[in-house]
Amino acid sequence: MLFRSWTQIYLTDFLLHARQAGFTVPDGPIARALDWLDSSQMQGGISLGGDGAVTPDTRAYAAYVLSLAGRPVAPGLRALRDDLVAGQGAGRRAFWGGTAADATMADALALGHLAVGFAGADLRADSNDLFGMAVDALGPPISGPPPLIDAAAYWVYLRDLEIGRAHV
Secondary structure, three states: OHHHHHHHHHHHHHHHHHHHOOOOOOHHHHHHHHHHHHHHHHOOOOEOOOOOOEOHHHHHHHHHHHHHOOOOOHHHHHHHHHOEEEOOOOOOOEEEOOOHHHOEEOOHHHHHHHHHHHHHOOOHHHHHHHHHHHHHHOOOOOOOOOOOOOHHHHHHHHHHHHHHHHOO
């Protein structure tokens, strides 16, 4: 079940942020959660079935969390990067998968997670390229406030507000 994998990664991310904010988080549970992320998400292949589903998106999120914890997994990061196929030029789109038959579009969040993983592994060139791809995946700038129901457009709108402020 994909939901369980996302929940476990999110919980580990939450506990790391709680610790960074000064809350007491025991070392044992954090270490076990990080070990689980490494072994189940970063070391294996893609698996869409069962409780521990592994997708490119969950692997990218796991890479982000492991990087935040100071445990980047460079081979797993490179394997994800090698599975990424990107278009060229402005508005390029990125896809996970080596063939058109098994390709799925990589969203901005997953690309951003992967970029942070590379930054944590001190692989700056790949990190910068992936951040650029994440920005491209957000799509064109939005000129007015989006409908409240469109959460993705809302974040793109906030990005564009910040870009506009930088040019003033």
